[in-house]
Amino acid sequence: MTAPALAPGARLCFVADGRSPISRNWIGYFVARGFEVHLISTFPVDAAGMGLASAEVVPVAFARYAGASSGLSPAPAGAPAGMPAWARRLRTRAVGALFPTVFGWLAPPEVARHAARVRALVDRVDPVLVHAMRIPFEGVVAARALEGSSRPLVVSVWGNDLELWASRYPLVSRATRRALARATALHPDCARDLRLATRWGWNPSRPSVVLPGNGGVRAERFHPGPPSAELDRRLGIPEGAPVVLNPRGFREYVRNEAFFAAIPRVLERHPHAVFVGVGMQGNPRAARWIAELGIGHAVRLTPLLTPDEIASLFRRATLAVSPSQFDGTPNTLLEAMACGAFPVAGDIASVREWIEDGRNGLLCDPADPAALADAMSRGLRDEGLRRAAAQRNGALVAERAEFGGVMRRAEAFYARVAHAGSAR
Template sequence: MSDAGVLPAPAGGARALPRGTRILFVADGRSPIARNWIEHFVARGDEVHLVSTFPCEAGSLRLAGLHVLPVAFARFAGGNVGRGAAPASAGRAAALTRNLRARAVAAAFPTVFGWLAPATLGSHARRLRELVLQIRPEVVHALRIPYEGIVAAEALAGTAYPLVVSVWGNDLELWAERYPLVGRFTRRALARATALHPDCARDLHLAEQWGWNPERPSAVLPGNGGIRRDVFHPGPPDAEVARRHALPAGGPLVLNARGFRAYVRNDTFFRSIPRVLERRPEAVFAAVGMQGDPRAERWIRDLGIGHAVRLLPRVAPAEMAALLRLSTAAVSPSEFDGTPNTLLEAMACGAFPVAGDIASVREWITDGQNGLLCDPADPAALAAALLRALGDEPLRRGAAERNAALVAERADFAEVMRRAEAFYARVVNEALPG
């Protein structure tokens, strides 16, 4: 990852971010990535308000205020996303209904969002503007461009409120490029933004092509705040976790932790498996967040690989870390991405990374040294990379050492959030009169 735009902590006479700073986040409040970032500022004693673009609950976040501003069909998407299983008290029928509804919404959402969500911009921007005038934040931070950064930029048009906009993995390369209205409003959002927070240097440079002024403040930092190394770290395999998920506690295990996303080539992942099994019939493949998904089940059935594949539910961070410590390799076949959080988690836990050969991932992985990169659309190339990973123990051992050092140096949560505080301090201090 390039050091461009990464700010050190305030030094000398520079003013640090005072505790109690009033911060308004515009984010998907269900997202574990967003919540991980927000939690830091709650914990340090800031007055944190959240406007969520999806229905959510505050849960453990001790927010000063929570408001919901649902985009497109977001009100049908349910209250949870990402890690964590459904509550045990929920009935199986109700849980199944929610899962089916959420999958239907997820399948339709990209098209609906890309073409229809901008049409709802006016009413959402007016409502957000009303909330801003009530809360009077010292800084507004939109955690993603579509739709959060777009609506925040429109809401703050003509005001002096400082606006930080985060760029997530496919905001520019996929959404802005594919959908003309999203692209138009992305340009407006970048023009209005006071400061920019991408999670990879690639997006910092790409943003300039979409109208970002590089003379304004920017900080290249992991989108979720980095890796909590007390959770994600190397260690012995957990036999109980292996037993619970019917996984080997010592044999070759390949973990796909990406779930279903429009930019992750899970078709490539499943089609690579028969090729790997021809040479390594003892290998087992696990996919997190795909339990009960008809798309995954169909691939398994059509390819005849059911004996070697485990479809797992969504899991909490500690369970994800345990799964990664069980894994020989962690696969991430994305064709559009920023810095995948699961990639950093795999690196922290010592699982060998096998990922799509894209610019953002190359900021972390040097092919053949601390991981392997391949064409995310080519099952044969992915299978060849997995076979090499499974068969080269010295490569895996050397990669684990390099990756632990990389995470400690560039993605440790405490250090990343120290830089984030310095970034906010600069944005707020430059916005002060005089």
């Protein structure tokens, strides 16, 4: 029997953070394929140039205060004019410390009031399916909006939806169970989350697919190649120096305090190593750790970078470090693997789906500076291991995470879900 396919120009509706590069990467594929794509963004977004049929903003869960789409980290509103620098820093730290807890308790009931608005927008579009790209709180509001409707709903699970947010906060837990009960189909980015979802009420007899959350790795951008001399000059990296790259930025679940604490231990064994932290420039915690540890000569902090700049850094890096304590499949891990950087990562279930310790990377306790330092030092020392890992990782990414192949599978999954919905 011929597999079902989406009709040309079929209408699709996404409930997503429209600012997110992950969401935009995924959505862009379907726009390029000629489907009629509508976006309900949970954050204010400039949708110009996205090629959407429509874009509406429904700012759920205090979107004014929630920050970077990956991790729901705080981005406090602008400080009052004339506030002293020390007061600004104190305010930022206070909001950063309090935000996750306040958000976890107050956001779920706040989301409910937006369900009717989302339902009206979806009914106006009348898509063949709705895809909510993350559970808190896009999946939560979409599920509430579509309760009592037979319209197919695909829900994506991102790395910390179940293991961190639903596990830590009772109201998020309840909302997660309700979302998974309503979902027609499930898209996690790792098999671990597919297993976890069944504990939160997901019916495993329903359709599911495990695919990288952002659609995979674009080989035209992320690939091995010669390092950029201009990049070395810009970051002040000495010629030939080994580079240890942390591309994860500051997120609640990334153990950056252990990463920085490990640096002096690595420098004892590899005194010429240079450590680069992406998206960490201006962060007060990073600045404090660097000063306390006396490692300023060996550390470079960057602002947020473009995808092309990140790709150049991966090609320059000897190691790419991902010290996550909770995570799905980090997009930066796959991109680093594609570029030939040697992975050093937290020993967690989702990462073990890609990395075999001692074969194509090294895994360790991400909260233990000594263990992290030992893994980084071994990676810097063992050139043979790095070379063999680069070969294996290039083939692995090409097979399982290449963007075109991943998104063709996603399109086929949509067709299966939409066909099953229309057959009811």
